[in-house]
Amino acid sequence: MEFTDEQIHRYSRHIILPEVGGKGQKKILQARVLIVGAGGLGCPVGYYLAAAGVGTIGIVDNDTIELSNLQRQIAHNTERLGMPKADSAKMTFEALNPDVTVHAIKERLNKDMIMDLIKDYDIVVDGSDNFPTRYLVNDACVMAGKPLVSGAILRFEGQVTTIIPGEGHCYRCLFEEPPPPGLVPSCQEAGVLGALCGVIGSLQAMEVLKLILGKGQPLKNQLLMYNAFESSFRKVKVPRNPDCPVCSDNPRITELQDYEAEYCQMRF
Amino acid sequence: MEEIKPDKSINIKGLICPYTFVKSKLAIEEMEVGQVLEIILDYPEASRSIPKSMEDHGHKVLKVEKINDTDWVILVRKERE
Numbered sequence: 001m002e003f004t005d006e007q008i009h010r011y012s013r014h015i016i017l018p019e020v021g022g023k024g025q026k027k028i029l030q031a032r033v034l035i036v037g038a039g040g041l042g043c044p045v046g047y048y049l050a051a052a053g054v055g056t057i058g059i060v061d062n063d064t065i066e067l068s069n070l071q072r073q074i075a076h077n078t079e080r081l082g083m084p085k086a087d088s089a090k091m092t093f094e095a096l097n098p099d100v101t102v103h104a105i106k107e108r109l110n111k112d113m114i115m116d117l118i119k120d121y122d123i124v125v126d127g128s129d130n131f132p133t134r135y136l137v138n139d140a141c142v143m144a145g146k147p148l149v150s151g152a153i154l155r156f157e158g159q160v161t162t163i164i165p166g167e168g169h170c171y172r173c174l175f176e177e178p179p180p181p182g183l184v185p186s187c188q189e190a191g192v193l194g195a196l197c198g199v200i201g202s203l204q205a206m207e208v209l210k211l212i213l214g215k216g217q218p219l220k221n222q223l224l225m226y227n228a229f230e231s232s233f234r235k236v237k238v239p240r241n242p243d244c245p246v247c248s249d250n251p252r253i254t255e256l257q258d259y260e261a262e263y264c265q266m267r268f
Numbered sequence: 269m270e271e272i273k274p275d276k277s278i279n280i281k282g283l284i285c286p287y288t289f290v291k292s293k294l295a296i297e298e299m300e301v302g303q304v305l306e307i308i309l310d311y312p313e314a315s316r317s318i319p320k321s322m323e324d325h326g327h328k329v330l331k332v333e334k335i336n337d338t339d340w341v342i343l344v345r346k347e348r349e
Contacts, residue, residue, distance in 0.1 A: 003294065008291070008294070009287070012286055015293060016286055016289055016293065018324070018325050021293060021294075
């Protein structure tokens with residue numbers, strides 16, 4: 001493909017980077033990224049990936065926009081209250097960059113459709129707000145061998161990690177099973193300062209771009225933790241668990257399962 | 269001095285920074301290592317910044333010459349992918 005004059009202008013700040021160049025920008029334009037969740041994290045991730053020119057973005061979310069979302073979910077707006085978040089995200093991202101095709105998937109991920117969905121994408125981003133989805137996405141990506149950039153936020157803290165199946169750790173190497181419902185913060189405890197979503201979502205977008213470009217050191221076998229209150233970052237090593245129930249050589253989990261969503265349905 | 273024959277020539281007159289460099293970089297990316305790119309330009313700042321950026325990217329600047337009242341010609345040999 002040849003760049004149009006408009007593309008040369010749009011992506012000039014990428015192209016002049018030695019690590020990107022025209023070749024890297026073409027990789028970005030040809031990339032296909034699936035984002036799970038069009039909420040606090042999915043919005044900034046999708047926004048930056050669309051701006052970067054990721055050619056195909058899938059965004060999965062079965063929720064509609066509520067007023068309480070708008071304090072942090074920056075792809076939506078007040079006029080779109082009640083609209084499906086996936087549709088709103090598609091409108092916002094495609095308006096930002098006509099080079100981008102966004103597929104809005106207005107379903108809740110489940111074990112029967114996730115493998116078929118992720119097979120069309122190169123990289124998966126988890127910005128979901130619940131543990132059943134988080135574990136389902138992890139297990140599906142491990143089984144399909146898809147790189148997964150996982151992010152999570154709560155109150156003033158966030159985490160990012162990049163899972164490269166077969167090469168590094170997976171989410172279950174970190175936390176083998178979902179926590180019992182009683183240990184998950186209740187709705188009243190689960191506030192978040194909105195800008196934290198921008199920090200963590202931008203870190204996730206950066207991980208995705210590095211994977212597309214094949215440059216830099218992604219957070220493989222590492223968990224990056226950010227504390228907004230203390231203004232501190234901490235990176236911890238996460239070795240691959242040789243007895244991991246899903247990504248070890250002899251996994252116990254060989255079929256996907258849908259965990260019961262018996263947690264308080266707080267919406268990130 | 270022996271005349272260097274460019275393998276490719278681009279005319280970027282009328283362009284200003286950073287598009288002068290963006291166009292030059294895209295051109296050299298398409299070439300083989302060892303080939304020489306000729307760049308004709310009229311933006312004074314770029315006559316200094318393009319050679320510097322090309323060197324920063326690992327290429328060899330063979331010539332920077334003002335050829336008339338408004339234009340420069342720069343020759344760059346591609347040294348690496």
